[in-house]
Amino acid sequence: MxxxxxxxxxxxxxxxxxxxxxxxxxxxxxxxxxxxxxxxxxxxxxxxxxxxxxxxxxxxxxxxxxxxxxxxxxxxxxxxxxxxxxxxxxxxxxxxxxxxxxxxxxxxxxxxxxxxxxxxxxxxxxxxxxxxxxxxxxxxxxxxxxxxxxxxxxxxxxxxxxxxxxxxxxxxxxxxxxxxxxxxxxxxxxxxxxxxxxxxxxxxxxxxxxxxxxxxxxxxxxxxxxxxxxxxxxxxAARLSGPASVITAPDHDGGELLVRPGWARLGGPLKGELRAVWFRGPHSDYLVAGPLGELLIREPGPPQHEIGARVGWSLLRSWPLP
Amino acid sequence: MPRGTPRLLPRLTALVVAFLAVLVVLPLCRLVLVVWQEGRADIAPMAGSDGLRTAVWHTVALAAAVTLAAVPIGVTMALVLRRSDLPGRPFWQVAVLVPVLVPDFVLGYSWTQAYARAGFTDTLLGLRWAGIQGPLGVWLVLVVNAAPLVYLVVAVGLAARTEPDLERAARVSGAGPATTLLTVTLRLALPGVAAAAVLVFVLTLGTFAIPQVLGAPAGFSTVTTRIYANLSLGGDPTSFIEAITLALLLVIVAAVCVAPADALLAPRLRAVRGADTQGIPALPGRRAVRRAEAFGLAGYLFLTVALPLTALVLSSVTRALGLPPTPGNWTLAHFREVLTPRTFQALGRSLGLAVVAATVLVLLGALVAVIERARSGRAAATLITLTLVLPGSTLAVGLLITYGRWLSGTLTLILLAYLAKLWAFAHRPIAGALDRLPPDEMHASRASGARALTAVRTVALRPLAPALLGAWLVCFLSALHEVTMSSLLYGPGTETFAVVVLNSQELGRIGPTAALSVVLSLLVTVPAVLLFLAVGRLRPRPSRPPEHLPLEVARVG
Known part of the structure; x- marks a missing residue:
């Protein structure tokens, strides 16, 4: 060898x-x-x-x-x-x-x-x-x-x-x-x-x-x-390798952040409105629109909210795009 | 698919059956009947006659020998031309078809001008070949004439059946180029090769012009030339009966040879799916090999086509036989001599006949293609495909004894013969195109609110146009080429142009014959090239399988 x-x-x-x-x-x-x-x-x-x-x-x-x-x-x-x-x-x-x-x-x-x-x-x-x-x-x-x-x-x-x-x-x-x-x-x-x-x-x-x-x-x-x-x-590369949302960075430096569906949670200080909900079986995907842009959030279980509902959310992690 | 209204289809089917009865079934029955009634006493001694047996033996041996040689040549052409990295490929793809475009008896005659005594090579180099007028010459020219046909059939089969990945899979499994060719490529091309072999065999059985031009003067007789001799030279009832018997014998021989092959092949051939007819080479080859292949192709085409046709043109403008074909000896006298009002009349008749025949044939072909989509029409379509096996001589004799009483020597009888002989040739490309039309395109059109006829007009007609035009072209060219039937059926004042050329060849007037041959070739080539380009432009999107010019382009004789 x-x-x-x-x-x-x-x-x-x-x-x-x-x-x-x-x-x-x-x-x-x-x-x-x-x-x-x-x-x-x-x-x-x-x-x-x-x-x-x-x-x-x-x-x-x-x-x-x-x-x-x-x-x-x-x-x-x-x-x-x-x-x-x-x-x-x-x-x-x-x-x-x-x-x-x-x-x-x-x-x-x-x-x-x-x-x-x-x-x-x-x-x-x-x-x-x-x-x-x-x-x-x-x-x-x-x-x-x-x-x-x-x-x-x-x-x-x-x-x-x-x-x-x-x-x-x-x-x-x-x-x-x-x-x-x-x-x-x-x-x-x-x-x-x-x-x-x-x-x-x-x-x-x-x-x-x-x-x-x-x-x-x-x-x-x-x-x-x-x-x-x-x-x-x-x-x-981000879009190629999986579902990806891009939002404006919340700390006002104008940069863009990549957020994968599992990197954010429903419930939290950030505000948004539910644009769409998809039941995927093991989990549900929520499209949340807010002042920072639109992002996809994935939560286990069936849908918890109706389309149009005002929801809070929080960002767990993100990746700054160049 | 357009299904037609329930009442329309049976009527169309009845129409097709009626045409089939008039054009093919009745004449064949009449042949059998005449032989049975009038010939019973004469047939036994006749069947034992040496001349007849020799003719039958020559015919079968010639067909076998031509098939054996033409198939390897055509397969090689298909394999070489499949390579997209072949230098000058687009040119070669057209060049190999020239023997099909030029009428076969013109090609045969051009060989005598090139290689026989006092021919081109004899005059210039002192090289001559006496055997050109005889069985060997007949065989060679028939092989050259049949090879492009094999190429077309095999190329279509190769393109449809050998996806490049199949060859790549073999290579990546450890097979070298030669092993891949043997175990995969040729293996997959086999049904196409077999079909081509059957086609060449049958067409050679019924071929007339080349044996007549090259073989008859040397005393080499085949069934077709013997029928011709019996009908045009021998005036007595015995030779008439012999001609009828031979005509019947020819179709029996053809049927006996083809039936087993067809039964084996037909189901497999029908399953051929459309594909990019260009074929894609699976792997790059070595440039030196490609260059050598192009060189070989060039040499073959030069010797078999370019040189003979050049010799033909030169002898049409050279003042006298045996003079070197240099500009000093050039003259247009031969053209002036042959382009008489009578020639122009024959030319007009030929063009008129060809246009009428081609137009009617496209309609008839389309009709059959439509009715065979319903079960009731399938039998009629199968019968029409079987007429491919009918030799022209048989059809002509059958039509002559059935309708000769009223139509003998008329253009109508010749037209009927063309319709009977070429129906299958018009049917096949149209049916093929219809098969390849994705049914969902028509469904989508109907679902978008189009009536059946509107759907055909707006969605189906455009993709079918190349096939329709191609079928028209094949019929038009074949009708212009045709001598086998025309030479048996013409009467005073109804000679077609091809018959004029053939008669001139038999009179041995070299310069004038060459001039007539050149005129006929131009007559055939110019519209062929124009229409070929038109078909190319009509070809829809590249993803659709291109209509290859249908297989049996010329050798109808």
Whole structure:
């Protein structure tokens, strides 16, 4: 085991006919770590994953995998010789192969015989509790099942780095959580590193060791989920990483404060009027308008006040925006 | 989807069935009947005759050989042209279609001008190739002519079925480029490749002009050329019966060869979903490889298309056979000689026929596309798709013996033949476009307060326009190209322009024939290019699958 990071991207630039899709992006992922790439669609998440996988050639910068330069230094290493596996947003299952043969595919490519590759594939399917689907083709599988097969195929590659390109984007909400737990558990079992692209802040904060915020091809901020949530670099980063209200600072210095929904409480010296109330199940969200601006306050339980009610509130904490 | 009023649809279906009966079913029944009644005594000895057996054997062997060669070439073209980093890609995408735009017998004739004795390479370099007039030449030109067809079918299939992520998934699973091509790309393209193979095989069975121009002079006969010889040269009843028997035999051979293939393929092909026909390369390739591919494509097109067509143009302006085609020997005499009032009349007839046929065919095609959306119309639509298998010679003979009593030698009979032969060609692109029209767009229009017809006019017509125009163009061009049926059906004063060119080729008047061929090619190419551009401009938003010029563009003969 070397101390080299599993993935190291330095000053990466990618451009598609004239437009810059990635602009000097630098980041690294240590072994066993999960890095979430959080950004809106079109921010360059997929482009970054594609550059790491070797699907496109960067205009400048380097990509290093486990200390080996795979792009940016001489001829780029083709994807099949990079030590990584990928799970795709649209599953990318081959319509002509059964689940078993799909999962056996990576082993076959690394030289295993058909029987051996299939045995191994069946083990992986069993581990994911979908061995019963081994004989089915993608058209006969639900979205969640397809993505499990996609995950099994990636696991079969036994890579040092997993690339997850919004793997839950097309899944129904109730399948999503189960699949995500499975994915993280399996990836952690292997001890490999992972890059997880998503536009869902909750997903990113919940599963990652590090979060990188992307906007229009630029890296806005990198940090632990808590750093990114509590101390966003700017308003855009704040909005990207979760619900956020911006109010004028109460101490009259004219600055702006970021307030997350849990950072304020109903009841207190500050005055406001309830503009809207949403019952969310475990908690309720209150939109409070006052002299400092509008902010969202989250309280456990069902709604306690009517819209239009005058309420008092207090600020527990805040983060000054630059 | 527009459902039509409940009473309208059965009427439209009845109309389609009536047309189908007049154009196809009756003539075919009449063929069977005539062979049964009049030919019983004559058929046994005839079926044993060497000439007939040779013709059938030649036809089947030729179709198989052309399919075997054209499919790999067309698949290679599709794979190469899929690469967006291919140098000069937009140019090549159009250039590979030239053999389809130029009438096949003009292409065949241009090869003789390029490579035969006293041809272009002979005059300039002393290189000549005697085999061009014979089976080998027929085979080569048919392959060149069929390859773009395979390319079109396979390219559409590739674009619709191979999302780039499928190939990326293979690469990232450890497969190299070659393994990915074999295990994923080609595997997914297989239904398209098989469909293209069936199409080429069937069209080659019924092909007439190239065997006639390149094979007949060397004594190489096929079923179609034998029918032509029987009807136009032999005047006796025996040759007439033989022609009818051959016509029937041809369609039986086609049906026997195609039925199993079609049964296997049809369900899979129907499931093809629309997609960006451009296809996106999954991965960047090496520039040197791309350059080599472009080079190979250029070389292929130069030898098979550019050089022959150049030779054709040069021989149309060169004073006499065997003179070097240098400006000193140039003359417009051949053009002056051939552009007589009679030629212009034929030209006018051809254009008129083509315009009328194309317009009626678009209506008929749209009609079938609409009725097949209801269960009652589906059988009729299937029958029309099956007419793709009908060789032109069979249709022409059938129409001749059914309606010849009243219509022999008239333009009406030729028009009926065009309608029967091209109906499926008009139907398929329109039906395809209708299938791809998202039903929710029509639902949204109706939910916004539009009546059925208003919804069609305001919402559906615009996205369908490229398909309608494309279908019109295909029919128009095919009608202008058509010689297989026209050469059997024309009478005094009803020659189409293509027939004039073919007859001139048979008389062996090289300069004038070349001049006529050039005129015909221009006649076909200019409207084709103009309409192609129009179709391109009408293409709605980029997200919608572009209407590729429908598959079976030209080889109707």
């Amino acid at each position: 070397s101390a080299e990071p599993a993935l190291e991207v330095t000053d990466l630039v990618v451009s598609y006919d004239g437009t810059t899709a990635l602009d000097r992006v630098t980041l690294s992922v240590r072994r066993g770590q999960v890095l979430a790439l959080l950004g809106p669609s079109g921010s360059g998440k997929s482009t970054l994953l594609h550059a790491v996988a070797g699907f496109l050639v960067p205009a400048a910068g380097t990509v290093r995998l486990g200390g080996t330069t795979v792009a940016g230094d001489g001829r780029p290493v083709p994807p099949e010789r990079r030590d990584l596996a990928m799970v795709f947003q649209n599953y990318a299952l081959w319509p002509h192969l059964t689940a078993l043969d799909t999962v056996a595919y990576p082993a076959r490519r690394s030289g295993a015989g058909r029987a051996h590759a299939r045995t191994e594939a069946l083990e992986i399917l069993e581990r994911l509790r979908i061995a019963g689907l081994a004989g089915r083709k993608p058209a006969e599988l639900s979205g969640g099942e397809q993505q499990r097969v996609g995950l099994a195929r990636a696991l079969a590659r036994r890579p040092s780095l997993y690339l997850f390109d919004e793997p839950t984007a097309h899944l129904d909400t109730h399948v999503r959580g189960v699949f995500l737990a499975e994915l993280v558990a399996r990836q952690r079992d292997t001890g490999a590193a992972a890059v997880y692209a998503t536009h869902d802040a909750e997903e990113a904060l919940g599963l990652a060791d590090q979060v990188a915020l992307l906007h229009e091809g630029r890296l806005l901020q990198t940090g632990t989920p808590q750093q990114v949530y509590d101390q966003p670099a700017d308003l855009f």
